[in-house]
Amino acid sequence: MAIRSISHNDEESFKVPLNGPNFAVVYMKFTLTKTDPESRARAGELHTDHGVISTPIFMPVGTAGTVKAVHQKELKTEIGAEIILGNTYHLYLRPGLDLIEKAGGLHKFINWDGPILTDSGGYQVYSLSDIRKIKEEGVKFQSHIDGSRHLFTPENVMDIQRTIGADIIMAFDECTPYPCDYKYAARSLEMTHRWLKRCCKRFDETESKYGYQQNLFPIVQGSTYTDLRKRSAEFVAKQDRVGNAIGGLSVGEPAEEMYAMTDVVTQILPKDKPRYLMGVGTPANILQSIALGIDMFDCVMPTRNARNGMLFTSEGFINIRNAKWKDDLSPIDLNCPATTSHTHSKAYLRHLMISKEMLGSQIATLHNLSFYLWLTKEARKHIIEGDFHSWKNQMVKKVSTRL
Amino acid sequence: MAIRSISHNDEESFKVPLNGPNFAVVYMKFTLTKTDPESRARAGELHTDHGVISTPIFMPVGTAGTVKAVHQKELKTEIGAEIILGNTYHLYLRPGLDLIEKAGGLHKFINWDGPILTDSGGYQVYSLSDIRKIKEEGVKFQSHIDGSRHLFTPENVMDIQRTIGADIIMAFDECTPYPCDYKYAARSLEMTHRWLKRCCKRFDETESKYGYQQNLFPIVQGSTYTDLRKRSAEFVAKQDRVGNAIGGLSVGEPAEEMYAMTDVVTQILPKDKPRYLMGVGTPANILQSIALGIDMFDCVMPTRNARNGMLFTSEGFINIRNAKWKDDLSPIDLNCPATTSHTHSKAYLRHLMISKEMLGSQIATLHNLSFYLWLTKEARKHIIEGDFHSWKNQMVKKVSTRL
Numbered sequence: 124m125a126i127r128s129i130s131h132n133d134e135e136s137f138k139v140p141l142n143g144p145n146f147a148v149v150y151m152k153f154t155l156t157k158t159d160p161e162s163r164a165r166a167g168e169l170h171t172d173h174g175v176i177s178t179p180i181f182m183p184v185g186t187a188g189t190v191k192a193v194h195q196k197e198l199k200t201e202i203g204a205e206i207i208l209g210n211t212y213h214l215y216l217r218p219g220l221d222l223i224e225k226a227g228g229l230h231k232f233i234n235w236d237g238p239i240l241t242d243s244g245g246y247q248v249y250s251l252s253d254i255r256k257i258k259e260e261g262v263k264f265q266s267h268i269d270g271s272r273h274l275f276t277p278e279n280v281m282d283i284q285r286t287i288g289a290d291i292i293m294a295f296d297e298c299t300p301y302p303c304d305y306k307y308a309a310r311s312l313e314m315t316h317r318w319l320k321r322c323c324k325r326f327d328e329t330e331s332k333y334g335y336q337q338n339l340f341p342i343v344q345g346s347t348y349t350d351l352r353k354r355s356a357e358f359v360a361k362q363d364r365v366g367n368a369i370g371g372l373s374v375g376e377p378a379e380e381m382y383a384m385t386d387v388v389t390q391i392l393p394k395d396k397p398r399y400l401m402g403v404g405t406p407a408n409i410l411q412s413i414a415l416g417i418d419m420f421d422c423v424m425p426t427r428n429a430r431n432g433m434l435f436t437s438e439g440f441i442n443i444r445n446a447k448w449k450d451d452l453s454p455i456d457l458n459c460p461a462t463t464s465h466t467h468s469k470a471y472l473r474h475l476m477i478s479k480e481m482l483g484s485q486i487a488t489l490h491n492l493s494f495y496l497w498l499t500k501e502a503r504k505h506i507i508e509g510d511f512h513s514w515k516n517q518m519v520k521k522v523s524t525r526l
Numbered sequence: 527m528a529i530r531s532i533s534h535n536d537e538e539s540f541k542v543p544l545n546g547p548n549f550a551v552v553y554m555k556f557t558l559t560k561t562d563p564e565s566r567a568r569a570g571e572l573h574t575d576h577g578v579i580s581t582p583i584f585m586p587v588g589t590a591g592t593v594k595a596v597h598q599k600e601l602k603t604e605i606g607a608e609i610i611l612g613n614t615y616h617l618y619l620r621p622g623l624d625l626i627e628k629a630g631g632l633h634k635f636i637n638w639d640g641p642i643l644t645d646s647g648g649y650q651v652y653s654l655s656d657i658r659k660i661k662e663e664g665v666k667f668q669s670h671i672d673g674s675r676h677l678f679t680p681e682n683v684m685d686i687q688r689t690i691g692a693d694i695i696m697a698f699d700e701c702t703p704y705p706c707d708y709k710y711a712a713r714s715l716e717m718t719h720r721w722l723k724r725c726c727k728r729f730d731e732t733e734s735k736y737g738y739q740q741n742l743f744p745i746v747q748g749s750t751y752t753d754l755r756k757r758s759a760e761f762v763a764k765q766d767r768v769g770n771a772i773g774g775l776s777v778g779e780p781a782e783e784m785y786a787m788t789d790v791v792t793q794i795l796p797k798d799k800p801r802y803l804m805g806v807g808t809p810a811n812i813l814q815s816i817a818l819g820i821d822m823f824d825c826v827m828p829t830r831n832a833r834n835g836m837l838f839t840s841e842g843f844i845n846i847r848n849a850k851w852k853d854d855l856s857p858i859d860l861n862c863p864a865t866t867s868h869t870h871s872k873a874y875l876r877h878l879m880i881s882k883e884m885l886g887s888q889i890a891t892l893h894n895l896s897f898y899l900w901l902t903k904e905a906r907k908h909i910i911e912g913d914f915h916s917w918k919n920q921m922v923k924k925v926s927t928r929l
Contacts, residue, residue, distance in 0.1 A: 189878060189885040194866065218852075218877040226855055226873070234869045452629055463597065466637045470629070474621040475592060481884060482592040 151291075151338040151365045153397050161512035163389060163416035166503045169366075169397050171290040172335035173230065173238040176205045178397060178418040179502050181409065181495040182240060184426060187213040188233045191426050192481075192488040195235045201461045202492045203500070206238040206290075208421050211283055212247030215273075216266050220286045228288030228333045240421075241289035242401070243280050243342075246298045246370075257297060259314065277321035281329065281339075288333050293368060294322040296342045301375040308346035315344045316358050323362055340399060342370040343388050347380045356391035366419075367392045368399040373408070373422070382411055389416035406435055406498055406522035410515050413502050420499070425491035430484045432476045435494045439524035441469075443487065448473045455486070461493035498522075554694075554741040554768045556800050564915035566792060566819035569906045572769075572800050574693040575738035576633065576641040579608045581800060581821035582905050584812065584898040585643060587829060590616040591636045594829050595884075595891040598638045604864045605895045606903070609641040609693070611824050614686055615650030618676075619669050623689045631691030631736045643824075644692035645804070646683050646725075646745075649701045649773075660700060662717065680724035684732065684742075691736050696771060697725040699745045704778040711749035718747045719761050726765055743802060745773040746791050750783045759794035769822075770795045771802040776811070776825070785814055792819035809838055809901055809925035813918050816905050823902070828894035833887045835879045838897045842927030844872075846890065851876045858889070864896035901925075 152170040159165070169176040183190045183198065185207045190198060198204040209229055214220075218232075226232035229239055245262075248255055252264035261276030277295045284292035296315040299308050319341050326339045341359045345351030359367055369388050372381045385400060392398050399419035400412050409420050425435060432444040437458035441448070451469040459465075463486045475483030498518075505511040555573040562568070572579040586593045586601065588610045593601060601607040612632055617623075621635075629635035632642055648665075651658055655667035664679030680698045687695035699718040702711050722744050729742045744762045748754030762770055772791050775784045788803060795801050802822035803815050812823050828838060835847040840861035844851070854872040862868075866889045878886030901921075908914040 187877075187881050187883060188874070189883050192884045192888070194885065194888065195869075196865065217881055218873070222853060222873060222877070225853060226871070232871075232874055234874070450625060450628060462599065466598075468629070468635075470621070470625060471591070471635055471637070474590075474625070478590050478620055480590060480592050481595045481887065482597065484884065485595070485597065485888070 151336065153366065153395065155395070157507045157509075159414075159506050159511045160509070162414040162515070164413045164502070164506050164511050164515075165394075165416060165418060166506040167397065167418060169418075171206075171238040171338070173236060173290050174205065176238060177500070177503055179409075179413045179499045179506075180205055180419055181425075181499045182206050182208050182419060182421040183492050183495075184208045184210075184421055184423050185233070185235075185239075186210045186423075187217065188229065190488075190492070192430070192485045193426075193492065195233065197489060198235070199237070201463070201489050203460060203496045204237065204492070206240060207235065209239055209241045209287060209289060210247060211241050211244035211280065211287065211293075212251065214241070214287055215244065215283050216268055220283060223288075224286050224332070228286075230288065230333075238291070239289040240291040240399075241284050241287050241293065243284070243293040243295040244275055245280075245296050246402070248275060249298055249300075259317070261295075277318040278325045281322055281325040285329055285332055285337065288331070288335075289337065290335070291338050291340055291366065292326075294319050294339060294341045296344055296370055298371050298374070299344060299346045301347065303346040305346075305348055305351075308344075308348055308351055312344050312351050312355055315342070316355070319359070319362065323364070338365045340364060340366045340368045342368045342401070343392070344371045345384070346371060347376055347384060349383070349387055352384050352387045353391060356388040360392055364396075366397040366399065368401055369417075370401045372400065373402045373404050378408060378411075381408070382415065385412055385415045385417065392416075406495070407519045409495075409498065410502065410519050410522070413499075413506075414512070414515055425495045426488050429487035429491040432473075432483075432487065433491075434487060435491050435522065436526070437494065437497070437521065439521060439526040441526045443469060443473050444476050445473075455490055456494065458497065459490055459493045460497055461489040464490045464493060554739065556769065556798065558798070560910045560912075562817075562909050562914045563912070565817040565918070567816045567905070567909050567914050567918075568797075568819060568821060569909040570800065570821060572821075574609075574641040574741070576639060576693050577608065579641060580903070580906060582812075582816045582902045582909075583608055583822055584828075584895075584902045585609050585611050585822060585824040586895050586898075587611045587613075587824055587826050588636070588638075588642075589613045589826075590620065591632065593891075593895070595833070595888045596829075596895065598636065600892060601638070602640070604866070604892050606863060606899045607640065607895070609643060610638065612642055612644045612690060612692060613647070613650055614644050614683065614690065614696075615647035615654065617644070617690055618647065618686050619671055623686060626691075627689050627735070631689075633691065633736075641694070642692040643694040643802075644687050644690050644696065646687070646696040646698040647678055648683075648696075648699050649805070651678060652701055652703075662720070664698075680721040681728045684725055684728040688732055688735055688740065691734070691738075692740065693738070694741050694743055694769065695729075697722050697742060697744045699747055699773055701774050701777070702747065702749045704750065706749040708749075708751060708754075711747075711751055711754055715747050715754050715758055718745070719758070722762070722765065726767070741768045743767060743769045743771045745771045745804070746795070747774045748787070749774060750779055750787060752786070752790050755787050755790045756794060759791040763795055767799075769800040769802065771804055772820075773804045775803065776805045776807050781811060781814075784811070785818065788815055788818045788820065795819075809898070810922045812898075812901065813905065813922050813925070816902075816909075817915070817918055828898045829891050832890035832894040835876075835886075835890065836894075837875075837890060838894050838925065839929070840897065840900070840924065842924060842929040844929045846872060846876050847879050848876075858893055859897065861900065862893060862896045863900055864892045867893045867896060
């Protein structure tokens with residue numbers, strides 16, 4: 124395997140393997156800037172063709188080609204987003220691949236020039252589609268929009284993600300529910316591993332359609348079983364891809380189980396590659412998982428909860444619809460970078476939410492995402508400054524307080 | 527009556543009467559920059575304590591303290607709004623006067639430092655409230671939100687608007703429906719005139735609560751009857767307030783009747799004061815009414831229709847939900863100042879609207895309002911350049927075309 128090394132001053136630099144048929148190509152580079160002495164937290168930099176991502180990072184979810192209620196420009200100016208997510212299942216069904224390809228890929232279609240990650244569609248097939256049949260070949264399902272029938276296989280999900288054109292794409296897996304009996308979890312895991320081999324093969328046989336690099340992340344599964352998680356992490360590590368993900372958590376299990384599984388897996392996944400904990404979570408979940416060595420997060424919580432009036436702030440979480448905030452003319456959160464969080468009062472935002480005004484969801488979403496990005500950036504700062512552990516313990520208490 | 531004159535270079539300047547108990551105060555100044563030789567169109571400047579408004583102007587409607595789907599910052603940077611509307615009926619019911627007063631007025635509550643105009647609540651009482659009884663004293667009505675009972679009188683509507691604190695406030699009137707029989711229209715008109723006297727008296731006996739000027743506009747009524755409109759315009763003109771409005775139009779009558787009534791009224795209302803045609807209208811309505819001497823407009827059409835996918839563009843109007851736009855990757859409208867109208871394609875906006883994504887309403891609203899402001903600014907430019915009449919006739923055709 125061809126290897127090319129890139130080194131930077133003052134940074135620990137890792138050699139990145141060159142996958143795929145085009146050996147002139149250097150795939151995503153990940154550099155570790157600092158590792159926390161008191162935990163497994165890391166600060167790093169992930170280089171993609173659409174920009175550098177400073178880790179740990181939270182990735183706002185842009186399901187159908189839009190982070191709900193947020194303008195693309197605001198993702199940069201108000202939120203400080205460095206990478207956003209798209210959902211393969213949603214984008215495949217609507218607007219469909221033809222239009223995305225005609226536009227020159229998802230970045231151009233939605234007018235976002237930063238990095239994008241797409242999930243593999245697996246999670247949505249299991250949670251959203253009306254009918255689904257999982258077989259060795261892949262998953263047959265009916266669209267939740269119009270009932271039309273479709274088949275996702277490891278191969279065509281790679282092809283679909285090639286057409287969508289995200290910088291980071293995910294392997295097609297089965298995301299087991301919670302609880303899940305051991306036998307099912309073990310059988311599912313073996314299939315997910317066979318699917319992973321098929322994903323890697325198809326990915327390596329195909330090329331990016333739009334002239335920039337795409338990078339495939341495999342996903343560790345294994346439900347809440349330590350031995351399955353270990354086996355899966357070892358299998359995934361052996362594939363030697365440029366980054367790795369942990370799936371099948373944050374699906375209803377107690378937080379302690381999630382941390383235990385994350386702990387097991389991050390001890391096995393290679394240190395020199397970014398680790399992405401899928402679908403996690405609350406601010407406290409994120410801080411605890413950073414301490415376990417996770418670099419990347421995504422979750423609908425900040426956006427979805429914002430639309431219901433739940434705000435995450437640097438002092439704790441609040442339900443802005445409560446009468447308690449009716450006359451509170453203090454700013455939403457002065458620590459939060461979003462301009463609207465400084466300039467609008469809690470009472471005004473409450474009025475908008477109670478009146479079901481769209482601007483309420485807009486301001487609350489900007490706030491929550493801005494807070495999540497602030498939180499991961501603060502974590503990074505404290506990892507670099509060397510006081511992450513004590514800061515994290517204080518912060519977990521704060522963000523878990525209901526105001 | 528005390529008079530103070532302010533003159534500006536190259537501008538026709540009018541002396542503005544000093545109403546109210548405080549004779550040291552100079553109320554709103556209106557200067558006519560240019561009058562079109564081939565129509566009655568005028569370009570002017572309206573000076574308020576929150577800024578100068580260049581007329582003709584369109585005023586985005588901010589019903590409950592928010593222009594739906596638009597951030598206050600975007601009103602300036604994307605739309606070029608110079609003044610926005612608030613609705614007394616809505617604001618009075620929710621969030622209520624106590625909170626608005628505690629915040630220091632509507633400007634501070636919603637964080638908008640430009641001029642604001644509030645309507646008198648009359649129109650909403652007739653169109654929204656569940657039960658209403660119109661008597662000489664005022665109107666009893668039940669809230670559409672919680673059924674609570676309220677009374678609006680000319681006096682308390684002045685007080686309410688003092689508390690809300692808009693720069694321009696409207697007299698309390700009865701807005702007759704269309705069609706309306708002559709007898710009812712005549713009787714209603716007389717009551718509206720008596721109410722106007724009561725509004726003026728209360729307004730002149732009270733003062734602004736927040737240290738800046740407020741200005742009262744009376745409203746011409748008279749349904750679609752020329753003699754009633756004339757009588758009302760003469761009555762209103764005699765009150766000698768700093769600006770005047772025309773109400774009771776755009777309530778279902780044919781456009782020709784609306785223009786005929788506007789024509790009658792603008793020939794009577796004083797030239798040296800701004801004229802506001804309430805609730806109007808389509809882009810063509812606005813252009814034709816500018817030619818009849820109207821300076822100010824408001825309408826929910828650009829915002830409401832945006833949320834349903836109807837876009838007004840410089841080449842005509844379009845229903846972005848139509849399959850016709852499915853693959854159209856051209857920008858929404860390059861003539862329109864809103865950044866999102868240049869950077870997003872019709873196909874992307876259609877995808878968002880079809881997917882019921884909030885961002886669709888956000889982009890469409892920015893677009894439509896930006897187009898309306900562009901249109902009135904273009905009208906002003908052409909009035910000043912002296913070719914308004916021919917430009918207007920061309921433009922009316924364009925904006926009336928379905929694309």
